Amino acid sequence: MRGKLILISLIVMITFMGCNKVKTIEDLNGVEVTFKKETQLLVRDNGIGSVRAGETVEVIAENFMKFQIKKKNGDIGWIKRSNMPIGKTAKVGRRKDWGDRSLYSEAVYNPYNAGDKIISEFDKSYDGEEVIILNDMENGGHHWAQIKLPDGKTAWTLVRYLEPFGKLGETASQNRFNGGNLWVYNYNKLLNKGNGKDTKWLVKKYGIPSGKIEKLNGKDFGAYYYENIELFKGKGSGRVVQFEVKDDVIINVNITGFSDGKISAWLPLSKMMRGFGFGNTYRNLPNILFGINSAFEADGPIDKILPGILFIPLKLVIAIIAIALALIYTMLPIFLVTLIVSIRSMNKDVSTGSLILIQGILGVLLGHLWFLFLIYHDSYFYQEPFLAILFLPIIGSSIIAFMMKTLEYNRCEKCNYWGGFGIGSIWLNRHTSTKTTTTKTYKGDILKDTKVNKKTTITDTFKDLRKCANCGHEWSIIREETK
Numbered sequence: 001m002r003g004k005l006i007l008i009s010l011i012v013m014i015t016f017m018g019c020n021k022v023k024t025i026e027d028l029n030g031v032e033v034t035f036k037k038e039t040q041l042l043v044r045d046n047g048i049g050s051v052r053a054g055e056t057v058e059v060i061a062e063n064f065m066k067f068q069i070k071k072k073n074g075d076i077g078w079i080k081r082s083n084m085p086i087g088k089t090a091k092v093g094r095r096k097d098w099g100d101r102s103l104y105s106e107a108v109y110n111p112y113n114a115g116d117k118i119i120s121e122f123d124k125s126y127d128g129e130e131v132i133i134l135n136d137m138e139n140g141g142h143h144w145a146q147i148k149l150p151d152g153k154t155a156w157t158l159v160r161y162l163e164p165f166g167k168l169g170e171t172a173s174q175n176r177f178n179g180g181n182l183w184v185y186n187y188n189k190l191l192n193k194g195n196g197k198d199t200k201w202l203v204k205k206y207g208i209p210s211g212k213i214e215k216l217n218g219k220d221f222g223a224y225y226y227e228n229i230e231l232f233k234g235k236g237s238g239r240v241v242q243f244e245v246k247d248d249v250i251i252n253v254n255i256t257g258f259s260d261g262k263i264s265a266w267l268p269l270s271k272m273m274r275g276f277g278f279g280n281t282y283r284n285l286p287n288i289l290f291g292i293n294s295a296f297e298a299d300g301p302i303d304k305i306l307p308g309i310l311f312i313p314l315k316l317v318i319a320i321i322a323i324a325l326a327l328i329y330t331m332l333p334i335f336l337v338t339l340i341v342s343i344r345s346m347n348k349d350v351s352t353g354s355l356i357l358i359q360g361i362l363g364v365l366l367g368h369l370w371f372l373f374l375i376y377h378d379s380y381f382y383q384e385p386f387l388a389i390l391f392l393p394i395i396g397s398s399i400i401a402f403m404m405k406t407l408e409y410n411r412c413e414k415c416n417y418w419g420g421f422g423i424g425s426i427w428l429n430r431h432t433s434t435k436t437t438t439t440k441t442y443k444g445d446i447l448k449d450t451k452v453n454k455k456t457t458i459t460d461t462f463k464d465l466r467k468c469a470n471c472g473h474e475w476s477i478i479r480e481e482t483k
């Protein structure tokens with residue numbers, strides 16, 4: 001269920017973030033920490049340390065999402081801001097099997113080597129640097145590596161932040177987290193795009209590879225691996241893409257870990273809709289919202305100019321505008337078709353039947369194409385297709401149906417004026433259907449109980465009578481009501 005309404009909540013969240021003034025590091029030194037919730041869910045990622053609820057810690061650094069804290073025993077780790085509500089009391093959710101301890105949420109933290117610098121996914125200062133793997137170990141279900149940085153320091157990091165093919169004593173480069181960007185391509189498209197280009201182009205376009213091999217087994221060429229490209233071949237797809245590289249030039253593209261078919265791949269026109277390549281420009285569009293938000297953050301440029309009493313209502317207005325923009329963005333073609341049909345409906349030469357047809361056909365067709373476009377070109381929707389389904393097929397088709405019905409009921413089919421009003425309704429007939437299901441309960445081999453469930457559905461058919469206020473024309477619409 002992770003983030004099923006991530007888009008809306010994200011917009012609301014980022015817009016409101018900053019309403020509460022964030023305390024500075026000095027303020028937080030040595031505060032009592034009360035953990036807000038059970039953090040088991042977040043440990044999945046990379047949390048392996050633990051801290052007691054109410055334990056006094058020192059806050060040594062902070063970033064957008066997290067605090068870096070130091071325990072009294074010297075252990076250092078990162079904790080999500082929302083799990084450390086400063087100055088508030090909150091109940092700690094506890095997992096019985098963890099005793100009286102809560103866990104660091106998403107902590108990038110190693111209890112055995114607290115003196116070493118910990119590289120987290122938020123520390124980008126070592127992006128792409130060549131490091132030497134000194135040691136590795138399993139801890140808390142995670143695979144850790146001790147590495148030597150170019151400046152001579154040693155550090156521990158999760159192995160998955162390193163080139164996954166590095167071995168002890170070999171060099172590796174840190175995997176870059178490129179803001180959750182995910183590219184979706186048809187296989188041939190990427191092959192044509194990449195073949196003959198050099199590795200500089202590759203890194204510039206898709207970021208530091210998640211893996212790199214100098215020489216493939218028994219081959220005279222190596223490979224770059226990317227996990228932020230989903231490649232479709234037929235109805236199946238794969239998320240780990242291998243670029244074969246010889247003398248710094250791409251010579252072939254493969255899908256490794258070719259996996260499950262995506263339902264979306266079976267939808268009509270889906271291959272065509274994956275065929276566009278808008279690159280970074282379009283994919284970064286949602287980030288504009290983050291940019292707007294940072295201007296409104298506490299102690300941000302706008303916060304400093306405006307008095308607090310104006311700042312909060314202003315943020316509310318911005319939040320409403322952001323939600324409206326998100327709605328328009330997700331259902332762009334539906335609104336567009338509705339707008340076109342509305343404008344056309346003012347023209348008396350255009351028949352109501354043709355408007356209903358345009359609303360239905362164009363709405364469904366463009367809605368379908370936009371649905372495919374959104375899931376293939378917007379990382380949010382690709383990872384949360386439920387959201388795209390909610391907006392387009394569910395809310396979108398309701399808007400289309402509503403508009404069709406409005407035209408049918410209110411626009412006169414004879415003179416084409418918006419003059420329709422109700423002059424009554426005639427009940428035509430009732431249709432009753434009963435569905436019977438039998439449930440048998442056995443005890444051993446002996447029949448103990450038989451239950452017969454009857455479910456009755458009643459459907460009434462009505463004839464709604466309409467009259468035109470302009471020309472007096474009368475027409476009727478058949479309507480069914482199901483109970």
Ligand SMILES: [Zn+2]
Binds near residue numbers: 413
């Ligand atoms: Zn009329």
